[in-house]
Amino acid sequence: MSSVFEGTTFCIHTFGCQMNKHDSERVSGMLEGLGSLPVETIEEADLVVFMTCCVREAADTRLYGQVASMKNIPLREGSPLGKRYSAVGGCIGQRDGEKLLKALPHLDVVFGTHNLGSLPGLLRRAIERHDRASEVLEAGEAFSSDLPTAREHTWAAWLPITVGCNNFCSYCIVPYVRGREKSRKLEDIAQEARGYVEAGVKEITLLGQNVNSYGRDLYGEPRFVDVLDAVDATGIERLRFATSHPKDLTDEVIERFGTLRSLMPALHLPVQSGSNRILEAMNRRYTRERYLSLIEKLRAVRPDIALSTDIIVGFPGETEADFMETYRLVEEVGYSQVFTFIYSKREGTPAAEMEDDTPREVIQDRFDRLVDLVQRKAFEANQAELGAVVDVLVEGTSKRDGAILAGKSPKNQTVHAPIPSGIDAAALIGSTVPVRIEEARTWYLSGTVVDA
Incomplete structure (x- = not known):
């Protein structure tokens, strides 16, 4: 197969979460292993791969615009293929499959989140047979970590411990495109972590849509704390994880922020809303009070911990009173960083069927007020570092x-x-x-x- 790719160049455009970034490193590893060389821009590339996210509508718009624009970019001088080939993977690839080939005439290949390893074969088919190809599997048996990798940084590594999600938050498309939650064996995770440490990696970030529920499918109960202990024991300098669902954050995991040498004093704990009424509509399965009790426990164990979160403004039915509950929660917690989003309807999710007549300008005003608060609190949080x-x-x-x-x-x-x-x-x-x-x-x- 390598003869098809020898002398070619490729670039990867990655949208969305850390899992997509990890998957992009695997795609890069496969293509480099077949003789293709990485480049930075579409202008330099014979092969262009888009690793997509479909959590928000803007990602769809951005993808369609970038694929369409490639028809106006001249092929690089000396390209051995005679044309530029493009592929779409990630969550939009998984969700839309064959539809993308119909909607985007200049697109050659579509692949899903469960079959990264199919990409080289699909590209070869497109190049040799001039046959546009789509392959999307409903579920995969292997983790993408089993594929070759070309990490962006030699000193840092993503380490997936789960794929998929069982939470079905009412606004979220991820369980439908990433599938049901599946955990890797603890010994496989530890072995990969040891390999990274031996290769000189300084920082490992454990990945999963909900790392806190790791192991429930394998062992009958969550064993995320065992993962933390095992990776810390490898001697890794820095250990992080994302994303952590509040409903499954246990006291044992919280305790590790005070006892594990490598676990960094930073936690991303998405709250999404400070209103119990909206949290229930979102199917988040915790309350404002439960969330704040977790913050209290974390700061009791690690007073200097830096907290970040995600917040959705304008969820269907959100009132000014609901919004102010969120606003006051942000004031109380004092996050170091908040990722704020205006609600984006995703077809196929329960929230997409919820009616809402809140004017757009009202939602935008709430969003702007929240951003102002977030920036002020982040500035205040950083002042504690002066002189340190x-x-x-x-x-x-x-x-x-x-x-x-x-x-x-x-x-x-x-x-x-x-x-x-x-x-x-x-x-x-x-x-x-x-x-x-x-x-x-x-x-x-x-x-x-x-x-x-």
Whole structure:
């Protein structure tokens, strides 16, 4: 098969969640293994792969626009294929399948979330037979972690522990496109983590639509705390996880923020709404009071923990009183970061059938007020770092200034610092350096390396 791909180039455009980013690394690993070379832009690429997300309507619009626009981009000089081939995978590929080929005449291949490994064969079929192809499976037996990988960073790795979701939140399309929840065996996770540590990886992020329910399908009860213990035991420097559903966050997992050496003091805990009435309509299966009790427990174990969350504004039927419950919750918790979204109707979900006559301008006003609060609270949270020395995992240099290092703190804050005199920046990438924080802005910290 490699002869078809030798001398070709490819680029991958990734939308959405960390799972899509992980899947993109697997696609890259497969194509590189077959002789194709990665490039940054469509203009340079013979093969273009879109790894898509369908959580919000804007993602559909963006995909259709980008695929349609490729017809106006000239093929690179010296391309061995005679045309540019394109493929769509991820959640939109899984959801729409063959429909995409009908809607997008310039698209060659569609594949789903359960059959990443089919992509090379589908591309080969398109190239050799000039045959547009779609293959979408309802469920897969293997995890994409079984495929080759080309990680974006040598010092960081995504490690999926589950795929799919059993929660069926009323607004969410994910269970329909990712399938029912399936867990990997604990020993397989530990083995992959050990391999990453041996390869020099400094940070592992465990992935799943709901990591807290890990193992329920395999062992009859959640065993996520065992995953944390096993990965910590590998000697990994930094350990993170996403995403964590509040209804399944246990006291044992919370306790690990105070006892595990590698578990970073940062947690993404999506609340979605502060109103019990809306939470019930969303089928979130926890209350505002339950959520706030989890925050209290987390801060009792790790007072300096940085919390982030997701919030939907304008869910069908949301009143001003409901919105103010959310607003006051954000004030009370004091998140370091909040990802705010205006509700987007997804066909096939229960919420899509809910009627709502709230004017768009009212929803936009609520959204704007919430964003203002989020920015103020994030700024306040970062002020606590002034004067502190934080360990920064260096990811590279600032996009605006190549003389400035950029990296992440244990709390997942972006940190900037001038490259010390006489130090090669490339030698610092992937290493951890202490930085004294001298300035704290809303979305980043800056300071000076104190011991390079």
